[in-house]
Amino acid sequence: MSxxxxxxxxxxxxxxxxxxxxxxxxxxxxxxALDAVFEQAVERPVVVVCVxxxxxxxxxxxxxxxxxxxxxxxxxxxxYGTLNEPVHAINLAVTLGEIQRKRGTSPFILAxxxxxxxxxxxxxxxxxxxxLRPGAGVKKxxxxxxxxxxxxxxxxxxxxxxxxxxxxxxxxVMRMSDVVVDAFCRSWRKLQIRRTMSRMPAPV
Numbered sequence: 564m565s566x567x568x569x570x571x572x573x574x575x576x577x578x579x580x581x582x583x584x585x586x587x588x589x590x591x592x593x594x595x596a597l598d599a600v601f602e603q604a605v606e607r608p609v610v611v612v613c614v615x616x617x618x619x620x621x622x623x624x625x626x627x628x629x630x631x632x633x634x635x636x637x638x639x640x641x642x643y644g645t646l647n648e649p650v651h652a653i654n655l656a657v658t659l660g661e662i663q664r665k666r667g668t669s670p671f672i673l674a675x676x677x678x679x680x681x682x683x684x685x686x687x688x689x690x691x692x693x694x695l696r697p698g699a700g701v702k703k704x705x706x707x708x709x710x711x712x713x714x715x716x717x718x719x720x721x722x723x724x725x726x727x728x729x730x731x732x733x734x735x736v737m738r739m740s741d742v743v744v745d746a747f748c749r750s751w752r753k754l755q756i757r758r759t760m761s762r763m764p765a766p767v
């Protein structure tokens with residue numbers, strides 16, 4: 564679980580998108596942002612790392628998305644972090660090492676995580692460049708990673724962070740996850756079409 568204020572102070576702080584999950588056009592707006600993100604991946608393999616645990620409703624945001632992306636059967640997508648095999652504080656470094664051994668320095672990594680933020684930001688889905696700083700919201704020091712981050716503000720920060728995460732409404736987390744998975748699937752299919760077309764021989 565990350566911290567919204569820490570995420571916003573990354574080396575490249577420009578926010579690509581900040582969308583309330585209950586906005587009527589939320590999926591379309593997030594999909595448009597992901598289109599721009601995937602354009603930066605060019606031909607690099609995309610790896611999605613969803614951080615979190617199913618032991619806490621708020622922190623399950625990442626694993627729920629990971630599980631649903633895997634279930635979507637998106638061709639060519641590599642996903643780490645699901646409800647059955649979560650990526651969390653204990654195994655994050657090992658998981659990143661596995662990705663490096665498998666993909667070297669080439670993958671384009673999208674890091675997905677829950678975060679805590681201001682009261683009026685709860686429910687916002689944020690996409691921004693730069694690495695994720697997992698654990699910052701609960702004062703843990705974990706490896707930073709990722710080319711881009713996608714975070715969901717699941718509850719308020721400032722006090723008793725573990726208690727707040729554990730008492731986050733699952734319904735809100737699920738609805739936020741619905742929007743993210745819908746947007747991601749739309750963008751991924753468009754990316755696959757663009758990549759296929761780019762490999763086609765030019766007409767004579």
